Amino acid sequence: MDAFLSTVLIMFFIMDPLGNVPVFLSILKGVKPERRRRVLIRELFISLIVLLVFFFVGKYIMSLLHLTQESISISGGLILLIIALKMIFPQKHEVSEQFTEEPFIVPLAIPLVAGPSAFAVILLLPQTPTTTLMLNLCAILVAWFGTSIILAFSTNLYKLLKVRGLIAMEKLMGMLLVILATQMLIDGLKIIMFAGKA
Numbered sequence: 001m002d003a004f005l006s007t008v009l010i011m012f013f014i015m016d017p018l019g020n021v022p023v024f025l026s027i028l029k030g031v032k033p034e035r036r037r038r039v040l041i042r043e044l045f046i047s048l049i050v051l052l053v054f055f056f057v058g059k060y061i062m063s064l065l066h067l068t069q070e071s072i073s074i075s076g077g078l079i080l081l082i083i084a085l086k087m088i089f090p091q092k093h094e095v096s097e098q099f100t101e102e103p104f105i106v107p108l109a110i111p112l113v114a115g116p117s118a119f120a121v122i123l124l125l126p127q128t129p130t131t132t133l134m135l136n137l138c139a140i141l142v143a144w145f146g147t148s149i150i151l152a153f154s155t156n157l158y159k160l161l162k163v164r165g166l167i168a169m170e171k172l173m174g175m176l177l178v179i180l181a182t183q184m185l186i187d188g189l190k191i192i193m194f195a196g197k198a
Helices: 003-016 017-028 033-065 067-088 109-113 117-126 130-152 154-197
Strands: none
Touching: 003 033, 003 067, 003 117, 003 154, 017 033, 017 109, 017 130, 017 154, 033 067, 033 109, 033 117, 033 130, 067 154, 109 130, 117 154, 130 154
């Protein structure tokens, strides 16, 4: 259960719904008010489909690469650490283009929700045994659902927290992700150390 919660948090933090609220609102500003909710729901479901496809294809990529458990843990920890530092010390969003037409797939579904960081972490999730595979799948679904709820109420959330509040929440999520990344690095190093003593 601890691994399940950890995966949920990692995926949720990487999808970064709070950090994406201002971007979503800015992009959807060019969409007719009566269409915004439909467009948002459509894009969120597209992102889910992309994540699930990558989740099921990812295990074949892992088997082809013959990666060990310690390499997965250490590389996963490094990736999460880089992502977390970007959340704590954010730069300008890469998606700065002004959209005058209704967005489709890019940039809302990809890369804002289902982006390279999410794909990288999905690749690093353990795919065996079957129980672990199902738990990881459920964790992705839970994280996506939480992200969808926040983005669905992005207008209300923006009015409540304002820009500074959203930035503060994103930095807090980044700090928690640093802790999770550090734990993954420690776990990977422990495997190497104990393997050397055996």
